[in-house]
Amino acid sequence: MNFETTKNFASQLDNNDSLAHFRDKFWIPTLNSISKNTNSSNEKGKEKVVYFCGNSLGLQPKTTKAYIEQELEDWKNLGVEGHFHGKNPWLSYHKLLTNQTAKIVGAKPIEVVVMNNLTVNLHLLMVSFYRPNQKRFKILMEGGAFPSDQYAIESQVKFHGFSPDDAIVEMMPRKNENSEGEETLRTEDILKKIEELGDELALVMFGGVNYYTGQFFDLEKITQAAHKVGATAGFDLAHAAGNVPLKLHDWKVDFATWCSYKYLNSGAGGTSGVFINEKYADDDSLPRFAGWWGHDEKDRFKMKKGFIPMRGAEGWQLSNAQILPMAVHKASLDIFEEAGFENLRQKSEQLTVYMEFLIENFNKEQSKIKIKIITPKNKLERGCQLSLVFDKEGKKYHETLTKRGVISDWREPNVIRIAPIPLYNSFMDCYRFYEILKEIAV
Numbered sequence: 001m002n003f004e005t006t007k008n009f010a011s012q013l014d015n016n017d018s019l020a021h022f023r024d025k026f027w028i029p030t031l032n033s034i035s036k037n038t039n040s041s042n043e044k045g046k047e048k049v050v051y052f053c054g055n056s057l058g059l060q061p062k063t064t065k066a067y068i069e070q071e072l073e074d075w076k077n078l079g080v081e082g083h084f085h086g087k088n089p090w091l092s093y094h095k096l097l098t099n100q101t102a103k104i105v106g107a108k109p110i111e112v113v114v115m116n117n118l119t120v121n122l123h124l125l126m127v128s129f130y131r132p133n134q135k136r137f138k139i140l141m142e143g144g145a146f147p148s149d150q151y152a153i154e155s156q157v158k159f160h161g162f163s164p165d166d167a168i169v170e171m172m173p174r175k176n177e178n179s180e181g182e183e184t185l186r187t188e189d190i191l192k193k194i195e196e197l198g199d200e201l202a203l204v205m206f207g208g209v210n211y212y213t214g215q216f217f218d219l220e221k222i223t224q225a226a227h228k229v230g231a232t233a234g235f236d237l238a239h240a241a242g243n244v245p246l247k248l249h250d251w252k253v254d255f256a257t258w259c260s261y262k263y264l265n266s267g268a269g270g271t272s273g274v275f276i277n278e279k280y281a282d283d284d285s286l287p288r289f290a291g292w293w294g295h296d297e298k299d300r301f302k303m304k305k306g307f308i309p310m311r312g313a314e315g316w317q318l319s320n321a322q323i324l325p326m327a328v329h330k331a332s333l334d335i336f337e338e339a340g341f342e343n344l345r346q347k348s349e350q351l352t353v354y355m356e357f358l359i360e361n362f363n364k365e366q367s368k369i370k371i372k373i374i375t376p377k378n379k380l381e382r383g384c385q386l387s388l389v390f391d392k393e394g395k396k397y398h399e400t401l402t403k404r405g406v407i408s409d410w411r412e413p414n415v416i417r418i419a420p421i422p423l424y425n426s427f428m429d430c431y432r433f434y435e436i437l438k439e440i441a442v
């Protein structure tokens with residue numbers, strides 16, 4: 001499609017958007033509420049912000065409150081009986097999330113469960129899937145991974161008595177002869193590195209979409225390459241789940257985990273999901289840290305000795321389900337279901353291409369600032385996020401953007417991340433960002 005840089009054109013795109021009405025299902029903050037400027041006579045302040053931070057914390061669905069209230073009511077009226085006689089009995093509450101979760105990550109229901117928080121799950125999964133020996137002990141990860149992943153991996157390596165310097169291999173982008181670096185990784189380089197590491201490689205542990213650059217890695221090829229050398233492939237999908245199409249089962253990924261509060265709009269510190277490939281569903285030989293909720297549900301309450309795991313991902317559960325965070329998650333999953341992930345992805349691609357087009361035009365139309373987009377241009381290699389590097393004073397421009405009602409985030413050392421989210425961002429949001437950029441570039 002040929003885009004235009006007019007406001008009219010942005011409206012037209014919104015008018016033609018069959019998902020546009022989903023925006024009304026979310027609470028979108030106003031400038032007043034965000035800047036604590038409670039002067040409600042300030043008309044400008046009542047405008048909704050341009051919220052481009054759904055990659056960090058998704059917005060609240062208007063239905064969320066009712067989902068929580070349902071569980072509070074059952075607790076109020078039924079007490080412990082809510083486990084059995086609540087509208088959504090708590091005993092099996094987590095199962096309410098399974099089918100929708102499986103769809104979002106491209107899994108079979110037996111392969112997923114919602115539980116705990118992301119970093120906790122990373123550890124639990126590494127307990128089972130990082131089992132180094134003297135010969136095969138290395139972990140390959142992307143350089144500049146999210147710090148929690150770095151700490152988790154480093155501590156796992158040490159836990160097994162290895163030194164992080166020997167055991168952790170970080171993939172960095174290429175540099176040319178003039179030491180000018182590329183911004184993102186080339187798939188061919190990742191595959192080559194896996195082959196090189198060969199029988200020393202125990203685990204490939206990558207983010208699905210890198211939080212800083214927005215690069216979506218080729219998880220299928222990475223998994224294939226890992227398996228070819230006898231290693232395991234696991235992914236942190238914090239920035240991928242609900243953002244990019246995933247087919248974890250078909251890609252034969254061994255394990256994955258993600259959080260629910262970014263693209264999945266399930267509230268700060270919200271619950272997490274895990275994927276464990278079906279081939280491990282009955283594999284009792286895998287070491288795991290066990291708890292009663294992973295025990296065979298038929299005799300979970302017999303309170304007997306001897307752990308017998310549930311089949312599949314549920315066998316990795318430790319504790320009884322966190323009902324309130326899960327209720328919040330359910331509200332959002334129901335919206336995803338209603339919108340249909342393929343429709344969302346289609347709009348997402350268009351939104352991001354449009355945003356990119358506006359930024360490229362901004363660069364042409366003025367000479368004060370040049371914005372470089374370091375996220376891959378190929379739509380197969382990215383989700384909705386664009387990572388922007390300003391040629392000067394990026395941090396200052398980020399602050400100005402915030403004051404003007406564009407909520408994006410600044411990530412050290414020099415990136416502004418913007419993520420137009422197909423569920424609640426409009427084409428007009430992108431256009432407003434472009435207009436504001438032009439106004440502040442003086």
Ligand SMILES: *Cc1c(COP(=O)(O)O)cnc(C)c1O
Nearest residue numbers: 117118119146148211236238259
């Ligand atoms: C957001 C994010 C986290 C955060 O971990 P929590 O355990 O949910 O606090 C970890 N890893 C990655 C890659 C993330 O993007």
